[in-house]
Amino acid sequence: MPATVSEKTIGRLSLYRRLLYELRNAGEENLYSHQLAQMAGVTAAQVRRDLMSIGYSGSPTRGYDVRELGESIGRFLDSPTDQGVALVGVGNLGRAIMAFFAGRRPHLRIVAAFDTDPYKVNRVIQGVRCYSLEQMPQVVESEGIQVGILAVPAVAAQSAADTLVRAGVRGLLNFAPVPLRVPPDVYVEDIDMTMSLEKVAYFARQRASQKELQTW
């Protein structure tokens, strides 16, 4: 297995796996690289390169076996053992994230939540035990958690990230609308849903009004 696979390749493999899963559920058994490529919006050469990078060689004459290819990608992407995730912030956004990820990946699931609200601490919310922020270092270490999701307000994000990283977390999915400062060996992905919706709304309005002007 090659030493390094790029972020973009990992992202595309995640996408291929889900497309293959949907195809399998729809009863498809075989597909060609150009079909997968079209669904994923990339070239067939890109698909073949990505699959080669994880050591996969299909049978090009009949195409790939949908189930087998999906499972091969899964073995590459997923941890062979369970990978627990810590969620910080159990407000509206945190609960939405819990609901979304619940039951999606048995090997990658939220195993502990953290919040400052004393009414949430020590309760089980959507199947996940909620702890105080003070308990974070101890819980993260004892559960061997490597992945954190931040769903806290902007002002609280950096300090939550610092605590997670000190406790051993090496990857953060950051929903808080601020850039995080982390050591170089920590991987961060940012998602800002409000920013995305506000951009879409702004440009939709601009374009709708341009359309009206053209009509006149």
Add this chain to the structure above:
Amino acid sequence: MPATVSEKTIGRLSLYRRLLYELRNAGEENLYSHQLAQMAGVTAAQVRRDLMSIGYSGSPTRGYDVRELGESIGRFLDSPTDQGVALVGVGNLGRAIMAFFAGRRPHLRIVAAFDTDPYKVNRVIQGVRCYSLEQMPQVVESEGIQVGILAVPAVAAQSAADTLVRAGVRGLLNFAPVPLRVPPDVYVEDIDMTMSLEKVAYFARQRASQKELQTW
């Protein structure tokens, strides 16, 4: 007001507004461009350029008025009239999105939801009426909806996007894990939460195992 403001500037303005809102709730009244810049992870010159692009000139000696600046950005970003949003797909993800955006922006809210499931159609879910896909063109047109959120499986995304665009939608926030083909006057933002979490998990594992190797 200038004719064009870039996507990146709109994204940063959305972020500044939310940071200012948090500061205001924390009792702050004034701040300097370099303080806002630090919170947003950009330079002070960038902040001043962005604010100039919406015609805002503060009083640099005492800094900006937190409340006034936040409201000015809001007047630029937000529609003067309500902007309704259509949500397609009321599964786990769609409900999480509804919960997240509920009550956030009175001027920008989900006013109609669409799903194929007959048990959801004609019901009110989280305060939003759910319609069948067949009703989409009529509802989108009669409500004057310009913004759509796609929370459907990959295989259903393109056809839902086509219907929304034909009915007049000019901006799409796409949570489905496929690239959409849309006319050039339609703006699209993609969010793939599963891909982001899988990337974080993969690289967290890689980095944690590198750390272990170094320890030996």
